[in-house]
Amino acid sequence: MSKLIIQRSKKHFGRYRILKIKICSDLVIAMSPGQTQTIEIPKGSYSIEARMDWGRSTPLQLTINEDETKKVYADSIFLPLALLKCFIPPFKMFTLNEIK
Numbered sequence: 001m002s003k004l005i006i007q008r009s010k011k012h013f014g015r016y017r018i019l020k021i022k023i024c025s026d027l028v029i030a031m032s033p034g035q036t037q038t039i040e041i042p043k044g045s046y047s048i049e050a051r052m053d054w055g056r057s058t059p060l061q062l063t064i065n066e067d068e069t070k071k072v073y074a075d076s077i078f079l080p081l082a083l084l085k086c087f088i089p090p091f092k093m094f095t096l097n098e099i100k
Helices: 079-085
Strands: 002-008 019-023 026-031 036-041 044-052 055-057 060-064 069-076 092-099
Touching (some): 002 019
Parallel strands (some): 055 092
Antiparallel strands (some): 044 055, 044 060
16 A cells, blocks of 8 residues: 655644645545644545635645655745735645655
């Protein structure tokens, strides 16, 4: 079985809120700031998205092979910009990046 490791930053934006990670539209993980979660996942292609209230990230497309470990870092955008984007659709306040 393959592994997906997701780490959330400790930045100030959303510090007291839970960040929800969705894989293929299913809620998988609820994360606190600075938390790292590891899940076992079958091989395949996935769309991963971070959400907090109405804010979200652009979906990250990820392909995981058998017995492979992938790492993803969830972060918020620059604080003043994140505060502005709270009110402007499409509310993209978070980023997901694969760590190589």
